[in-house]
Amino acid sequence: MTDPTPEPKPAGLLGRLRAMQGRTRLLIAVGLVLALIAVFAPQSCGGRDVEEEQAVATARAALAADPGSFVPEKTETKLLRQGFPAKLMWVVVFSVADPEGGPEEFLHKADIWVNASSGELEQVIVHEPDEG
Secondary structure (H helix, E strand, O other), X not given: OOOOOOOOOOOHHHHHHHHOOHHHHHHHHHHHHHHHHHHHHHHHHOOOOOOHHHHHHHHHHHHHHOOOOOOOOEEEEEXXXXXXXXXXXXXXXXXXXXXXXXXXXXXXEEEEEEEOOOOXXXXXXXXXXXXX
């Protein structure tokens, strides 16, 4: 009596993909295409309609309206993608440096997020250095 030899399993990912039926491969390919569209399509549709100066003006108004407001000495801006699906955002950082160079190196700091497509204020975070 002869032992039946088991069929060799395909080696690696490509071998397993080649061994799959055509319908299964098609479903995997369609799923990957849809996932790529879901990730990258919002980025291509949402452009930057708000210029840096407009974002800074919006952020200044938001800081002035905040109860922990201060007069900033330094302003920094960055354009970032935030969230899923990604939205283009201006991040405006206002700060007042600590003349004594404390552990935080600032007396006051505010991070203000402005939507780069619509110009809407998304978030205002006012930081105070830790007393210690």
